[in-house]
Amino acid sequence: MTLRTRVGQLVAYFFRSLLWSLNILLVLYTCLAYWLLYSLPVEHWTAGMIMITLPVAIFLNLIVVILWLTTSPWRSWLSGIVVILGLLLFGHRTFVWNSEQDVPAGFMPVKVFSYNAHTFGLEDYWTRYRSSPRARRIINYVLRYDAPIKCFQEFATASEIPDYDILLRFKMTGYPYSALLNSNEARAKDGYIGIATFSRYPIIASGSQAFYGANGVVWANIKIGNDTIRVINVHLQSMGIRVGRVLRQNELKKVRQETRGVLSALRNGFIERNEQVRVVEKFIQESPYPVIVTGDHNDTPYSVVYERLRRILPNSFEDAGRGFGFTYNRLPGFIRIDNQFHDPKLPVQNFETINYIGYSDHYPIVGTYLVKK
Incomplete structure (x- = not known):
C-alpha cells in the first residue's frame, strides 16, 4: 500500500468520523425539538427558536441519510429513524391531501374568509389620496369574493375617497354587520381599523382586546338560522422576518446588523x-x-402558539386542506402563519389557501364549515 493511498484512507476516515459526530449532534438536536413540541415542557423563547427550526432539522437529517447511503449505508439508519419519526409525529402539519367532504342532510356549508390585506395598499401616501388601480383591484376582490363571513387583519379605510370607504362599501354589498378592533377609526379620513369582521348574518354580540399596535383579537357571536357560532379574528405579534432585507445587503457589517435585528424581533x-x-x-x-x-x-x-391552540381546537388545514398551504407571500415564502381552528361541532368540509392572489404579503385563506340548518 502506497503512502498516498494510506493518506487518502486517513483523510476519508477523518471526514467520516467528523460527519458521524455531527450526525449524532443533529439527531440529538432534532429529538430535543420533537420533545419540546410534543410535550411543551417549557415555553421560553429559546425553546420556540428550537421548535421553529424543526423542518430544517428534518431536512438536514434526510440529506445525511443520502450521504451515508453513498458511503457507509449502515450508518444511515440513525437519521433515517429520526426522519420517519418526525413525519409520523408532525408531517401532517406541513403537507396534507384531503378530499372535499359531501354536505350531509340537515347541514349547510358556511364559508369563513380570512385575509391579512396589508392595509389594501393605503399605507402609501399618494395611494391614500387618489384612486389607485392596484388598491381598487384588491378592494374589489375582497368585496366580490363569495363568503358570508369575512375576517381581515391590517384593515384600513379612508372615508374621504368613495373607492376607499371600505366600511361603507361592505354595507352596500350585503354585509350590514361588523365587529371592529378600533371602531373609533371607522369614519376617519385615514382610518386604521386593524382587525375587522364582516357578516351577512346577524352579529348578536362582539368584543375585542387590543395588543401592541394593530395586533389584537376581535370576537363576534354570529347567529346562523337557529344556531349561533363565535368567530374569533386574531392578529398576533409579528415574527419580524425580514429575510429580503438581509439578502439585499452587500456589506458584511450591514448583513450582521440586519441579522441581529431579525433575531431580536x-x-x-x-x-x-x-x-x-x-x-x-x-x-x-x-x-x-x-x-x-x-x-x-x-x-x-412548529410553535408554542400553534400547539396550544391545536390542543383546544382541531386545525382546519390539517383536517381539510391540500398541499403545503403556505400563506406568506414574501421571503422565505415556504411558511404557513395564517390559520383557522374549528370546534368539532363545526366540521370543516374544505380548506383552501388562495395562493394565486398576490396583492398582499399574505395569501387569503378560506374554510367551509358545516352548520345545522
Whole structure:
C-alpha cells in the first residue's frame, strides 16, 4: 500500500468520523425539538427558536441519510429513524391531501374568509389620496369574493375617497354587520381599523382586546338560522422576518446588523405571542357557542402558539386542506402563519389557501364549515 493511498484512507476516515459526530449532534438536536413540541415542557423563547427550526432539522437529517447511503449505508439508519419519526409525529402539519367532504342532510356549508390585506395598499401616501388601480383591484376582490363571513387583519379605510370607504362599501354589498378592533377609526379620513369582521348574518354580540399596535383579537357571536357560532379574528405579534432585507445587503457589517435585528424581533415575537395566545384561549373557553379561530397567527405549525391552540381546537388545514398551504407571500415564502381552528361541532368540509392572489404579503385563506340548518 502506497503512502498516498494510506493518506487518502486517513483523510476519508477523518471526514467520516467528523460527519458521524455531527450526525449524532443533529439527531440529538432534532429529538430535543420533537420533545419540546410534543410535550411543551417549557415555553421560553429559546425553546420556540428550537421548535421553529424543526423542518430544517428534518431536512438536514434526510440529506445525511443520502450521504451515508453513498458511503457507509449502515450508518444511515440513525437519521433515517429520526426522519420517519418526525413525519409520523408532525408531517401532517406541513403537507396534507384531503378530499372535499359531501354536505350531509340537515347541514349547510358556511364559508369563513380570512385575509391579512396589508392595509389594501393605503399605507402609501399618494395611494391614500387618489384612486389607485392596484388598491381598487384588491378592494374589489375582497368585496366580490363569495363568503358570508369575512375576517381581515391590517384593515384600513379612508372615508374621504368613495373607492376607499371600505366600511361603507361592505354595507352596500350585503354585509350590514361588523365587529371592529378600533371602531373609533371607522369614519376617519385615514382610518386604521386593524382587525375587522364582516357578516351577512346577524352579529348578536362582539368584543375585542387590543395588543401592541394593530395586533389584537376581535370576537363576534354570529347567529346562523337557529344556531349561533363565535368567530374569533386574531392578529398576533409579528415574527419580524425580514429575510429580503438581509439578502439585499452587500456589506458584511450591514448583513450582521440586519441579522441581529431579525433575531431580536423573533425573540420579542415569541415572548409577546406566548402571552397573547392566552387571551385567545380565554375567549374560546368563555364562549357559550362553537368557535372558529381565524387570522394571522404569525407563527409556524412548529410553535408554542400553534400547539396550544391545536390542543383546544382541531386545525382546519390539517383536517381539510391540500398541499403545503403556505400563506406568506414574501421571503422565505415556504411558511404557513395564517390559520383557522374549528370546534368539532363545526366540521370543516374544505380548506383552501388562495395562493394565486398576490396583492398582499399574505395569501387569503378560506374554510367551509358545516352548520345545522
